[in-house]
Amino acid sequence: MKLSKRIYDMPFSGTRKLTPYINKAKENGKKIIAMYVGQPDIKTPKGFFEAIKKFEPEVLAYGENYGNPELRKAMSDYYKGYDIDFEPSEIFVTVAGSEALLFALLATCDPGDNILSVEPLYTDYNLMTKEINVNIKAITTKAEEGYHLPSRDKIDPLIDDRTKAILLNHPNNPTGVVYTDEELEMLADIALENDLFIISDEVYREFVYDGLPYKSLASIDRIKDNVIIVDSVSKRYSACGARIGNIASKNKDFTANVTKLCQSRICAPTLDQVGAIELYKTPSSYLREVNKEYQHRRDVVFDLLEKMEGVICHKPEGAFYISAKLPVDNAENFLIWMLENFEDNGEVVMVSPIQDFYSTKGLGTKEVRIAYVLEEDKLVRAMELLEKALHEYSNYEAIHSKN
Ligand SMILES: Cc1ncc(COP(=O)(O)O)c(C=O)c1O
Incomplete structure (x- = not known):
């Protein structure tokens, strides 16, 4: 029996692609700072839950x-x-x-x-x-x-x-x-x-x-x-x-x-x-506060990211993502390498490769998406981890390209 051509032709979601490697890294005891999904940590307004609690139809x-x-x-x-x-x-x-x-x-x-x-x-x-x-x-x-x-x-x-x-x-x-x-x-x-x-x-x-x-x-x-x-x-x-x-x-x-x-x-x-x-x-004060918080987080991540050697990024005007071009041959390989080989005090940061955010095959191979959906101290640590990993990876790439 065969399923439809349609279902075979559909790609898997780009944001979930590295999940098996992430799970493996977690099993191996690494703590992952997750910046690969757009899941905000901001509190949902209480009114949502209160209305549901009050709703008691037969x-x-x-x-x-x-x-x-x-x-x-x-x-x-x-x-x-x-x-x-x-x-x-x-x-x-x-x-x-x-x-x-x-x-x-x-x-x-x-x-x-x-x-x-x-x-x-x-x-x-x-x-x-x-x-x-x-x-x-x-x-x-x-x-x-x-x-x-x-x-x-x-x-x-x-x-x-x-x-x-x-x-x-x-x-x-x-x-x-x-x-x-x-x-x-x-x-x-x-x-x-x-x-x-x-x-x-x-x-x-x-x-x-x-x-x-x-x-x-x-x-x-x-x-x-x-x-x-x-x-x-x-x-x-x-x-x-x-x-x-x-x-x-x-x-x-x-x-x-x-x-x-x-x-x-x-x-x-x-x-x-x-x-x-x-x-x-x-x-509307809720939305204003949330906006302020994200703008601050964007500034924190962007300021650290733009100082990293070889990284190309522009300050985004909205949403809660930054896309950046990394100084690596292939961002997906770099992220897998990071999950398998890199840690700093047991921690590693994870972002998304954005190859699958293109519809044209072969584009975006060096780019990643960073979702700044975490608190400031975690963002600072995450950028420190990314910089250290990029540095270590450039040595690793240099050795492997010679062999
Ligand atoms: C641009 C964009 N549109 C739509 C969605 C779908 O979100 P939901 O189905 O949760 O409303 C997302 C989720 O990440 C998104 O980023």
């Missing part, structure tokens, strides 16, 4: 296909705080951002269609597009250029008659880039001129630093029919386990038809939606 019933009405209203109010106008009827609650992405892709693309996406990209875009037989035509960005977009003449040739959408992640995982107004307007022009949807994954909307203004694609009026917003409580409220997200769009054709996808899986979890209503009522 039957834990199905909810509405579109989502809990009170939650859709709370989400609509939240958007108003950003001058984004979505009525509750234009918002669909999903099983986190992951299902929102899948629904947006399923609703806009047929098998064999193409989308544009900026690489390096959130690694699961590679999985999801393979899952539904959609091809990514990558807009490649470079470490040396701070991972900002290339000029339009590099993007236009990627579009053909099977291109249906631009999938943008703003702020970006793994690069931390917040796209400038000029970049967003350029994408808006491209979408309008070529009749493309823009699926804008804005799950890191609150994580924009240095007082930079954040512009959602949903606030550009001339593309309001093109835009589908993907959102989630996972990172915003440090509630990754709640599995609550949403899509939102003003496009009436989209909202009428995406309903079928919502119906096909009945509803998002009833209990978590009850908690999520309270998340959206969290005072």
